[in-house]
Amino acid sequence: MKRFGLVLLPAGLALVIGILWQQGWLPNPIIYTRTDAGSLIFLLGLAISLMWAAGRAIWSLAWNRCELGLAQLGEEQVALRRRFIRRLDHELKNRLTAIRAALINLPQDSNSRVVGEMRTEVDRLAVLSTDLRKLVDLETRPIEQEVVDLAALLTELIGMAQQRPEASSRHLELTLPRVPWPLPPVAGDRDLLFLALHNLIDNSLKFCRPGDMIEIRTFEDGPFITVEVADTGPGVHPEDLPHLGEELFRGRITQEVEGGGLGLALVQTIVQRHAGTMRIRSRLGQGTVVAVRFPAARQGHA
Amino acid sequence: MVEEQTPCRILLVDDQPIIASNLAPYLERSGFIVTVAADGEAALRAIEDASPDLIVLDVLMPRLDGREVLRRLRKSGNWTPVILLTQVGDPTERAGALDEGADDYLNKPFEPYELLARIRAVIRRSRSGKPLAACRRLRCGPLELDRLTRRAALRGKEVTLTAKALSVLEYLMLHPNEVCTRERLLDAVWGWDYPAATRAVDVRIAELRRALNDDTDSPRFLETLIGQGYSFIGRVEAVS
Numbered sequence: 001m002k003r004f005g006l007v008l009l010p011a012g013l014a015l016v017i018g019i020l021w022q023q024g025w026l027p028n029p030i031i032y033t034r035t036d037a038g039s040l041i042f043l044l045g046l047a048i049s050l051m052w053a054a055g056r057a058i059w060s061l062a063w064n065r066c067e068l069g070l071a072q073l074g075e076e077q078v079a080l081r082r083r084f085i086r087r088l089d090h091e092l093k094n095r096l097t098a099i100r101a102a103l104i105n106l107p108q109d110s111n112s113r114v115v116g117e118m119r120t121e122v123d124r125l126a127v128l129s130t131d132l133r134k135l136v137d138l139e140t141r142p143i144e145q146e147v148v149d150l151a152a153l154l155t156e157l158i159g160m161a162q163q164r165p166e167a168s169s170r171h172l173e174l175t176l177p178r179v180p181w182p183l184p185p186v187a188g189d190r191d192l193l194f195l196a197l198h199n200l201i202d203n204s205l206k207f208c209r210p211g212d213m214i215e216i217r218t219f220e221d222g223p224f225i226t227v228e229v230a231d232t233g234p235g236v237h238p239e240d241l242p243h244l245g246e247e248l249f250r251g252r253i254t255q256e257v258e259g260g261g262l263g264l265a266l267v268q269t270i271v272q273r274h275a276g277t278m279r280i281r282s283r284l285g286q287g288t289v290v291a292v293r294f295p296a297a298r299q300g301h302a
Numbered sequence: 303m304v305e306e307q308t309p310c311r312i313l314l315v316d317d318q319p320i321i322a323s324n325l326a327p328y329l330e331r332s333g334f335i336v337t338v339a340a341d342g343e344a345a346l347r348a349i350e351d352a353s354p355d356l357i358v359l360d361v362l363m364p365r366l367d368g369r370e371v372l373r374r375l376r377k378s379g380n381w382t383p384v385i386l387l388t389q390v391g392d393p394t395e396r397a398g399a400l401d402e403g404a405d406d407y408l409n410k411p412f413e414p415y416e417l418l419a420r421i422r423a424v425i426r427r428s429r430s431g432k433p434l435a436a437c438r439r440l441r442c443g444p445l446e447l448d449r450l451t452r453r454a455a456l457r458g459k460e461v462t463l464t465a466k467a468l469s470v471l472e473y474l475m476l477h478p479n480e481v482c483t484r485e486r487l488l489d490a491v492w493g494w495d496y497p498a499a500t501r502a503v504d505v506r507i508a509e510l511r512r513a514l515n516d517d518t519d520s521p522r523f524l525e526t527l528i529g530q531g532y533s534f535i536g537r538v539e540a541v542s
Contacts, residue, residue: 101324
């Protein structure tokens with residue numbers, strides 16, 4: 001947000017110097033000049049173009065655009081983090097197995113409400129532990145290289161999303177290119193790609209309020225295929241944006257939304273393992289666009 | 303559910319005392335006789351002394367881990383059914399679990415009733431001698447599967463399959479005539495659940511059916527049990 005101010009810097013400076021000169025607080029030398037109309041217009045045009053270009057550059061920098069990536073961390077840090085997660089996961093799993101085994105031995109007449117609640121919480125923790133394992137697993141498992149039709153995958157996902165109760169009050173739309181040729185396939189693991197795209201759509205649905213729009217659009221971009229999941233949801237706080245792909249990070253507005261905080265981290269890892277990139281653009285109060293880009297499968301690749 | 307007349311003796315090996323001490327009474331209530339060992343060495347001693355009917359073996363243990371126990375057991379020609387409790391979701395570990403001749407495995411954290419279900423299934427299919435899980439090549443009529451080279455052949459002709467479809471086929475062939483729910487296949491082959499997981503399994507089954515020329519209405523290999531899962535029909539034997 002602060003950087004938006006930079007756009008006004010040249011104009012502000014000119015104003016200040018102009019006032020100083022006008023008031024006579026600075027020596028205000030008189031410049032006598034003779035020029036032709038052509039040069040004057042040329043100089044004016046040049047000045048305006050420069051200001052426009054500078055403004056444009058600053059604007060685009062200030063735009064809440066952020067490429068998520070563990071790549072921002074050093075390799076050593078990433079390895080450290082993975083080791084930590086692996087150990088944490090290991091500990092969690094043993095404790096959870098023990099708690100589940102202990103719960104089943106409770107006498108039948110135990111307070112069933114309390115036991116029920118405990119079971120629910122244990123199940124939640126088990127889901128978290130599974131998700132952690134997925135993350136670690138994804139780092140190392142070999143990625144299959146089958147030809148995956150993203151268009152078919154997305155059509156299936158939209159069908160699934162539309163059956164969810166919250167979908168009825170939100171406008172969901174999928175745009176697939178058909179002309180002059182359909183979306184080329186990508187090479188990868190069908191199930192992982194399905195999971196990644198599912199998580200993105202699921203996130204949108206979760207954070208959007210009734211009446212919001214969700215647009216899923218795909219396009220071919222040279223040798224790449226881009227899938228964008230855009231919504232008119234609440235958007236992401238600019239300070240949260242760089243942390244979205246982090247494990248267990250929960251943004252400001254996510255507090256009241258159910259979720260484990262590993263969804264995007266999973267998407268990010270899957271995308272990276274497919275040699276792709278993920279970008280998020282968001283404006284608070286306006287919405288979010290998550291764009292994932294994969295290399296298209298080479299022709300004749302099987 | 304009625305168990306065999308003589309109660310089945312189970313050796314439960316886990317280095318976490320709280321897990322063993324809580325699972326044991328549960329399994330005993332379910333009609334088994336349970337002994338507990340806290341590490342690999344103790345497990346080997348207990349197997350020698352008591353020769354249990356089934357072993358539930360944790361993989362990660364201090365001193366002698368579960369896989370080493372299993373390796374030594376199989377090497378000495380002991381084919382007691384083993385259920386491995388795996389910890390790391392690493393697929394190589396899962397694949398390894400089968401290679402070394404574990405009869406089944408379960409990912410932690412599991413619900414105790416899941417373990418009970420596996421134990422019952424393993425006992426039901428256990429037979430004397432080397433289990434299918436310890437064999438490299440499996441055959442069912444014209445269909446052959448080499449688990450080491452990851453190749454399947456139909457009437458001697460190689461069948462092209464994705465790695466996942468092959469793993470599904472492997473799991474189904476190792477558990478012939480047994481109802482394999484989609485959840486179980488997911489746990490075994492994918493290692494973790496997916497959204498719309500059912501579809502993920504169905505896609506692979508469809509691929510297998512196409513590749514094996516198997517008719518849905520009169521299947522030779524893969525039968526769909528509506529509302530339950532899949533089953534490999536036909537007699538699977540080991541090829542030496």
